[in-house]
Amino acid sequence: MEEIVARVGKNLAELRQNFRSGRTRGLEWRKTQLRAILKLVAENEDEIFEALNRDLGKHPAEAYRDETSSSNYITESSCLGLLSSFLPRFMAEAATVVLVGKLPLLLFPAKAEVLPEPLGVVLIFASWNFPISLALDPLIGAISAGNTVVVKPSELAPACSSFLARIVPLYLDNKAIKVVEGGSDVAEKLLEQKWDKIFFTGSARVGRIIMSAAAKHLTPVTLELGGKCPIILDSLSGSDLKVAVKRISGGKWGACAGQACIGIDYVLVQQKLAPVLVELLKKCIKTFYGENVKNLNSICRIVNKNHFERVCNLLEDPGVAASIVYGGSFDKQNLLIEPTILLDPPLDADIMTEEIFGPVLPIITLNEVEESIEFINARPKPLAIYVFTKNKTFKEKVLQETSSGSVIFNDTMIQFICDGLPFGGVGQSGFGRYHGKYSFDTFSHEKAILKRSFFLELEPRYPPWNGFKLEFIRLAYNFDYIRLLLLLLGLRRRYTSRIVI
Amino acid sequence: MALDVDGMMKELRGTYVSGKTKSYEWRVSQLRALLKIADHHEKEIAEALRCDLSKPDHESFVYEIASMKSSCQLALKQLKRWMKPEKVKTSLTTFPSSGEIVSEPLGVTLVISAWNFPFLLSLDPVIGAIAAGNAVVLKPSEIAPVTSAVLSKLLGEYMDTSAVKVVEGAVPETTALLEQKWDKIFYTGNGKAGRIVLTAAAKHLTPVVLELGGKSPVVVDKNINLKVAARRIIGGKWGCNNGQACVSPDYLITTKDNASQLVDALKSELEAFYGKDPLRSEDLSRIVNSNHFTRLTNLLDDEKVSGKIVHGGQRDKTNLKIAPTVMLEVPGDSLVMNEEIFGPLLPILTVYKVEDSIDLINAREKPLAAYLFTNDKRLKEQFITNVSAGGLVINDTILHLAEHSLPFGGVGESGMGAYHGKFSFDAFSHKKAVLQRSFAGDVPARYPPYTPEKLKFLKALLNGDIVGLIRALIGW
Numbered sequence: 001m002e003e004i005v006a007r008v009g010k011n012l013a014e015l016r017q018n019f020r021s022g023r024t025r026g027l028e029w030r031k032t033q034l035r036a037i038l039k040l041v042a043e044n045e046d047e048i049f050e051a052l053n054r055d056l057g058k059h060p061a062e063a064y065r066d067e068t069s070s071s072n073y074i075t076e077s078s079c080l081g082l083l084s085s086f087l088p089r090f091m092a093e094a095a096t097v098v099l100v101g102k103l104p105l106l107l108f109p110a111k112a113e114v115l116p117e118p119l120g121v122v123l124i125f126a127s128w129n130f131p132i133s134l135a136l137d138p139l140i141g142a143i144s145a146g147n148t149v150v151v152k153p154s155e156l157a158p159a160c161s162s163f164l165a166r167i168v169p170l171y172l173d174n175k176a177i178k179v180v181e182g183g184s185d186v187a188e189k190l191l192e193q194k195w196d197k198i199f200f201t202g203s204a205r206v207g208r209i210i211m212s213a214a215a216k217h218l219t220p221v222t223l224e225l226g227g228k229c230p231i232i233l234d235s236l237s238g239s240d241l242k243v244a245v246k247r248i249s250g251g252k253w254g255a256c257a258g259q260a261c262i263g264i265d266y267v268l269v270q271q272k273l274a275p276v277l278v279e280l281l282k283k284c285i286k287t288f289y290g291e292n293v294k295n296l297n298s299i300c301r302i303v304n305k306n307h308f309e310r311v312c313n314l315l316e317d318p319g320v321a322a323s324i325v326y327g328g329s330f331d332k333q334n335l336l337i338e339p340t341i342l343l344d345p346p347l348d349a350d351i352m353t354e355e356i357f358g359p360v361l362p363i364i365t366l367n368e369v370e371e372s373i374e375f376i377n378a379r380p381k382p383l384a385i386y387v388f389t390k391n392k393t394f395k396e397k398v399l400q401e402t403s404s405g406s407v408i409f410n411d412t413m414i415q416f417i418c419d420g421l422p423f424g425g426v427g428q429s430g431f432g433r434y435h436g437k438y439s440f441d442t443f444s445h446e447k448a449i450l451k452r453s454f455f456l457e458l459e460p461r462y463p464p465w466n467g468f469k470l471e472f473i474r475l476a477y478n479f480d481y482i483r484l485l486l487l488l489l490g491l492r493r494r495y496t497s498r499i500v501i
Numbered sequence: 502m503a504l505d506v507d508g509m510m511k512e513l514r515g516t517y518v519s520g521k522t523k524s525y526e527w528r529v530s531q532l533r534a535l536l537k538i539a540d541h542h543e544k545e546i547a548e549a550l551r552c553d554l555s556k557p558d559h560e561s562f563v564y565e566i567a568s569m570k571s572s573c574q575l576a577l578k579q580l581k582r583w584m585k586p587e588k589v590k591t592s593l594t595t596f597p598s599s600g601e602i603v604s605e606p607l608g609v610t611l612v613i614s615a616w617n618f619p620f621l622l623s624l625d626p627v628i629g630a631i632a633a634g635n636a637v638v639l640k641p642s643e644i645a646p647v648t649s650a651v652l653s654k655l656l657g658e659y660m661d662t663s664a665v666k667v668v669e670g671a672v673p674e675t676t677a678l679l680e681q682k683w684d685k686i687f688y689t690g691n692g693k694a695g696r697i698v699l700t701a702a703a704k705h706l707t708p709v710v711l712e713l714g715g716k717s718p719v720v721v722d723k724n725i726n727l728k729v730a731a732r733r734i735i736g737g738k739w740g741c742n743n744g745q746a747c748v749s750p751d752y753l754i755t756t757k758d759n760a761s762q763l764v765d766a767l768k769s770e771l772e773a774f775y776g777k778d779p780l781r782s783e784d785l786s787r788i789v790n791s792n793h794f795t796r797l798t799n800l801l802d803d804e805k806v807s808g809k810i811v812h813g814g815q816r817d818k819t820n821l822k823i824a825p826t827v828m829l830e831v832p833g834d835s836l837v838m839n840e841e842i843f844g845p846l847l848p849i850l851t852v853y854k855v856e857d858s859i860d861l862i863n864a865r866e867k868p869l870a871a872y873l874f875t876n877d878k879r880l881k882e883q884f885i886t887n888v889s890a891g892g893l894v895i896n897d898t899i900l901h902l903a904e905h906s907l908p909f910g911g912v913g914e915s916g917m918g919a920y921h922g923k924f925s926f927d928a929f930s931h932k933k934a935v936l937q938r939s940f941a942g943d944v945p946a947r948y949p950p951y952t953p954e955k956l957k958f959l960k961a962l963l964n965g966d967i968v969g970l971i972r973a974l975i976g977w
C-alpha cells in the first residue's frame with residue numbers, strides 16, 4: 001500500500017512539474033501525441049483484438065467497429081481533424097470584437113476574447129466494457145487540450161489494462177502521459193490527490209464516490225454514467241419493422257452483449273404489436289447470434305463471475321422467470337448468457353428497477369404508445385432514448401416531454417460515432433460531455449480576456465460620486481447617447497436624485 | 502416558522518413536471534417581472550444595500566441594479582434565439598441522418614447567493630435559471646439581512662411563486678436545502694463553503710456551478726500612464742464595495758524601480774477620490790460586519806506588515822470602517838498574503854524584472870481574475886498565455902464582468918462553470934443531442950454474423966474510404 005501511495009505521489013509530482021514547464025502546451029507536442037495514438041492503434045490492432053477477446057469474448061468485427069475503428073478518431077474534430085487546421089482554430093477561439101453599439105459606453109474601446117487553456121493534470125477512469133476506446137477517447141481530448149494525463153484502466157478488463165500499461169509508454173510521451181493499473185485501492189489513492197479535472201466513465205454508485213472525493217479539492221468532474229435506456233417502438237410497416245428489429249437486436253446484443261452505457265435496456269411497445277415483435281426478434285437473434293447458448297457466436301460474454309451471477313439473479317425472480325419468452329439459458333463455465341427476451345416482467349422486480357447491463361431484453365407492453373412517455377418520466381433520466389417511429393407529432397412529443405442525455409430516432413447506439421453531437425448524460429446518467437470538439441472543451445478552461453487601452457478616460461467612473469456622474473452612467477448603460485450628449489453639453493437638466501443620498 | 506423543505510420541493514417539482522416553466526411565454530413573463538422589480542423599487546433596494554453595506558448609491562446603481570437590469574434585458578432580447586435547437590453536421594458514416602442539439606431545462610434548481618453584491622448575485626443567476634425554463638429556489642445571504650428580506654418580499658409579490666421561491670435563513674436552512682435533490686446548484690461564495698456544497702451535491706449527482714474567489718493580482722509595468730492605471734485600480738478595488746468583491750484587485754506586483762511612483766500615483770488619486778479623511782467619505786462602503794472587521798484589522802496588525810504601511814491604516818470600529826490602505830514590500834508569508842483579503846488593504850510586492858511577476862502569480866492558487874497594466878505587446882502575450890485565472894483584463898480592472906459575451910467563472914480554487922449572457926442560459930440547461938435516422942440505407946455489414954468480407958466493408962465505410970468500399974462491394 002505504501003508503495004502505491006509513493007508511486008502515485010511521484011507520478012503526480014512529475015506530471016505537475018512537466019505541465020508547469022509548458023511541455024504539453026505547444027501545437028507540435030499535441031499533434032505528435034495524437035499521431036502517436038493513431039499509430040499505436042494501427043500497429044497493434046491484432047494485439048488489441050486479442051486482449052478484447054480475452055477480457056470480453058469480443059469478436060474482432062465488434063472490436064473494430066466499437067473500439068479501434070478510425071471513425072472514433074478520424075471524424076471531423078477528432079484526431080486527424082485536430083491534426084489539420086482544426087486545432088489551431090480551437091486554440092485561437094473566436095475573438096468577439098466588441099463594437100460600441102454592443103458595449104456600454106463605459107467600456108469603449110475594448111476587445112473581448114475567449115482563450116481555451118489546459119486545466120493541468122487530469123485523471124481519466126476508463127470502464128471495462130469498452131476498455132480501449134473509453135481510455136483512448138477521453139485521452140485524445142485531454143491531450144488535444146494540452147494537459148498531462150493519468151489513465152486508470154479498469155481492472156475488470158485485465159488484458160486490455162496491461163496492454164495499455166505496456167504499449168502506451170512506447171508510443172506516447174512518458175513524461176506527460178501515464179497509465180496506472182490497479183484495483184479500487186489504487187483508485188482510492190489516486191482520488192486522494194488534487195487533480196485539475198477528473199473524467200469518469202462507469203456506474204452512478206462509483207460516480208458519487210468520485211465526485212465526493214473531487215469535492216475536497218474543488219476538482220471539476222465529468223461523469224459518464226448510464227441508466228435504463230429504453231426503446232419506444234411505434235407501429236411500423238413490415239419492411240421498416242424488420243429494419244427496426246435488426247437495429248434493436250444489433251444494438252442490444254451486438255454491443256458488448258448489452259453491457260453498454262447507451263445499451264438498450266428495455267422496449268416499450270403497444271400490446272397488439274408485441275407478438276410480432278417477439279417473433280421477429282427470435283428470428284433475428286438466431287440469424288445473428290446462433291440457435292442456443294452452446295452455439296453462440298458474434299456475441300461477447302459477461303465480463304466476470306460477479307456480473308454473471310448478478311444478471312442470472314435478475315432472472316431468478318419467479319415473476320421474471322415466468323416472463324421469459326425466449327432464451328434464459330446460460331453457460332456458467334464460459335460466462336455466457338444467451339440472448340433472452342422477457343414479456344411483461346413485474347415492474348417492481350430488480351430487473352426493471354436496476355440497469356440490466358446484460359443480454360436480457362424486457363418488453364413492456366402498453367395500451368397506447370404515448371403511454372411510454374409517462375413510463376419513462378417516472379424513472380431516472382437515462383443516457384439515451386431510442387424511438388422507432390415515423391410519426392412527426394409523436395417525435396416532437398418525445399423530444400419535448402422526456403429528458404435524457406440524447407434521443408435517437410430510428411436507430412440504436414449510433415450517436416456514439418457522430419462527433420458533431422455532444423455525448424453525455426443528465427440527472428442520474430451523469431453530467432459533462434465529450435466527443436469531437438466537446439472533448440477538447442471538457443478538458444479546457446475557457447479564459448475570458450478583456451483588453452482595454454489607456455486612451456479615453458471616463459470621469460464618471462470614479463468617485464467622488466455626484467448626481468451628474470450617476471446620470472451619466474445611467475444614460476450610458478441604457479445606450480441613450482442622445483441624452484448623454486445633451487447632458488455633456490449642459491443642455492440636459494441636471495439629475496435630481498430619485499435615490500436619497 | 503419552520504421551513505417545510507419537503508413540501509416546498511414537492512410543490513416545485515409538481516410545477517416543473519406540469520411543463521409550465523418550459524414555455525417561452527412563462528419565461529418572458531417572469532423576466533419582465535424581475536425588470537419591474539428593479540424599475541419600481543430602485544429606492545428600496547438602494548436603501549437595503551446602504552443598511553447592509555453602507556454601499557454608496559452610485560455603486561448600488563452601477564454594480565447591482567443596472568447590471569441586473571442589463572442582464573435581464575439581454576435575456577429577454579435573446580431568449581428566442583437561445584431556445585432554438587442548434588443544427589449539427591453529420592458525417593458519411595451515419596448517412597443518411599440529421600442531428601441537432603436541443604436545449605432543455607434541468608428541472609428544479611437552487612441558487613445560493615453571497616453578501617457582497619446581494620442583489621445582483623441573487624438575481625443574475627436566477628435570470629439564467631428562469632431563461633432556461635427551470636423552477637428555482639433562491640437562498641440569499643443572511644449576512645446581508647435587509648437585502649435578503651427585501652428580495653423575499655419583492656419576489657413573493659411579483660414572481661410566480663409556484664415556481665420561483667426565496668428561502669431566507671442561515672446555516673440550518675442552507676443545510677436543509679442542500680440535503681435535497683436538485684437538478685442544478687449555483688453557488689457564489691468562498692472555497693470552504695464551496696466544498697460543502699459540492700460534497701452535498703455529489704450525493705445526488707447534482708451538477709454545480711461554483712463562483713468562488715481568490716487573490717486577484719495586478720501587475721503594473723513601467724512606461725504607462727500611471728495616473729490612469731492608478732485610477733482604474735482604485736476604481737476596481739475601493740470603488741467596488743471597498744475591496745469586498747470576488748474580482749477585487751487583491752495585491753499589486755511591480756518592479757522595484759517603479760514602486761515609489763506607483764505609490765505616489767495611488768496616494769494622489771486616493772485623495773482625489775476620497776478626500777483627506779477617507780473614514781468620513783460617503784463614497785466608500787463599510788466593512789460588512791464586525792467579524793470581517795476584526796479579520797481585517799488582524800491582517801493590518803500582523804507584525805510582519807505593520808511597518809510596511811505607506812498609506813492609510815486608520816480604522817473606525819464603531820462604524821466598521823477601514824481607510825484605503827497601501828502596504829509596500831510585504832513578505833510573501835505574511836497573513837495578508839496568505840488569504841483573500843476581501844477588504845480595503847492593498848499590498849504591493851516588488852520584483853526586479855516585470856516578467857518575474859508571472860511566476861509569482863503562478864506559484865499561488867488560480868485566482869478569479871488577473872490584471873495587467875502595460876504597453877508592452879510581448880508582456881501582454883506572455884501574461885495572457887501563461888497566467889491561468891478565471892478571466893484577464895489588460896489595462897483595466899473588473900470591467901470584464903460587464904461584457905456579456907464573455908463567460909464569467911473561475912478555474913481551480915476560484916471555481917468551476919461560468920455564467921453571464923448566454924452562458925447563464927447554458928449553465929442552467931441540458932444540451933440534449935438528437936439524431937434522426939431513416940430506415941433506408943441499412944448496411945448489412947453492421948450486423949452479425951461477422952465475416953471477413955463484412956469486416957472489410959466496415960473498415961472501408963468507417964474510414965470514409967470510397968475505393969475500399971467499392972472493392973468490398975464488388976468482391977462480395
